Amino acid sequence: xxxxxxxxxxxxxxxxxxxxxxxxxxxxxxxxxxxxxxxxxxxxxxxxxxxxxxxxxxxxxxxxxxxxxxxxxxxxxxxxxxxxxxxxxxxxxxxxxxxxxxxxxxxxxxxxxxxxxxxxxxxxxxxxxxxxxxxxxxxxxxxxxxxxxxxxxxxxxxxxxxxxxxxxxxxxxxxxxxxxxxxxxxxxxx
Amino acid sequence: xxxxxxxxxxxxxxxxxxxxxxxxxxxxxxxxxxxxxxxxxxxxxxxxxxxxxxxxxxxxxxxxxxxxxxxxxxxxxxxxxxxxxxxxxxxxxxxxxxxxxxx
Numbered sequence: 536x537x538x539x540x541x542x543x544x545x546x547x548x549x550x551x552x553x554x555x556x557x558x559x560x561x562x563x564x565x566x567x568x569x570x571x572x573x574x575x576x577x578x579x580x581x582x583x584x585x586x587x588x589x590x591x592x593x594x595x596x597x598x599x600x601x602x603x604x605x606x607x608x609x610x611x612x613x614x615x616x617x618x619x620x621x622x623x624x625x626x627x628x629x630x631x632x633x634x635x636x637x638x639x640x641x642x643x644x645x646x647x648x649x650x651x652x653x654x655x656x657x658x659x660x661x662x663x664x665x666x667x668x669x670x671x672x673x674x675x676x677x678x679x680x681x682x683x684x685x686x687x688x689x690x691x692x693x694x695x696x697x698x699x700x701x702x703x704x705x706x707x708x709x710x711x712x713x714x715x716x717x718x719x720x721x722x723x724x725x
Numbered sequence: 726x727x728x729x730x731x732x733x734x735x736x737x738x739x740x741x742x743x744x745x746x747x748x749x750x751x752x753x754x755x756x757x758x759x760x761x762x763x764x765x766x767x768x769x770x771x772x773x774x775x776x777x778x779x780x781x782x783x784x785x786x787x788x789x790x791x792x793x794x795x796x797x798x799x800x801x802x803x804x805x806x807x808x809x810x811x812x813x814x815x816x817x818x819x820x821x822x823x824x825x826x827x828x
Contacts, residue, residue, distance in 0.1 A: 544735045546736065548735065548742070551738075551742040553761060555742055555743070555755070555762075560755065561753060563758060564758070564798075570739070571767075574769060577735070577772075581772050581775075582739040583775070583776065586772055586791055589794055590768075590794060592754070594794070596760075598801045601801055601802065602805065605754055606754055608809050609808065609809060609818050617751070617819075617821070619750060619751060619752065620750060621748075621749055621751045621820065621821055626748070627744075627749040628745055628748070628749060634744055635737055635741035638737035639734065639737055639739050640740070642730060646727070646730050648731060648761040649733075650777045650778055673729060673809065675785050680783065682787070685788060686770075690806070693792055697795045700795075701799055703799075704799035704803050705802065707803055707806070708765025708782075708803050708805075708806035709780065709806070711803065711810050712806040712809050
């Protein structure tokens with residue numbers, strides 16, 4: 536647990552908080568980009584280079600831009616009159632806090648049995664063992680070639696299904712977003 | 726605190742922030758942003774368990790996270806298309822104002 540992890544984690548959490556708390560919707564989208572970048576850095580910190588760069592390409596390159604486009608197309612950058620939070624914000628905040636409490640309790644309760652935790656030493660030698668200093672697991676060396684072989688071999692069926700899903704989502708998104716305009720044109724013709 | 730525990734706690738925090746955003750914001754796009762944060766927190770969990778799990782050479786967690794990223798991209802495209810269509814129809818993205826199902 537080095538300093539770098541704490542810095543990236545703080546960046547991610549601050550970006551996420553800003554994304555849900557800021558009033559201007561465009562600022563929220565930019566803060567979301569910061570949170571995505573922080574998560575990509577966490578992936579890189581975990582030696583998952585391919586997933587980290589996929590995160591940068593897909594989320595920062597596509598999803599964040601898509602969010603900005605949607606904000607500009609809906610003209611939602613101005614603050615609404617009734618405030619940015621819904622009427623039931625207290626119930627939502629309570630639910631989120633409860634979920635975090637449960638997740639944190641689960642992580643804390645299962646800490647001794649998680650992989651990477653120090654194996655509890657017998658009582659006689661426990662004093663000599665430095666507490667919570669696990670042996671750092673060696674970084675798994677993963678090349679893009681290995682990922683490609685796994686994707687084209689063991690996971691080829693999910694890969695094809697994802698390809699079909701992406702095509703369907705692309706066509707579906709275009710049809711959903713175009714529908715109203717063609718309907719109006721038809722009405723005008725009739 | 727082990728490294729895995731730190732990553733799990735960060736993922737839990739990001740998930741809760743996303744859930745709070747999805748439940749409390751009025752703008753439909755901000756709700757989608759909250760959902761994206763929740764999906765990303767799940768991906769962080771998958772990668773962390775892949776890295777510190779017993780068999781990282783099988784690549785299971787990382788492949789799962791990559792598929793999850795692809796599905797999340799499809800979800801974002803369809804969701805934002807729906808928001809744009811709702812804005813054309815109701816002239817607002819305020820979820821408190823969109824309160825009828827009839828067109």
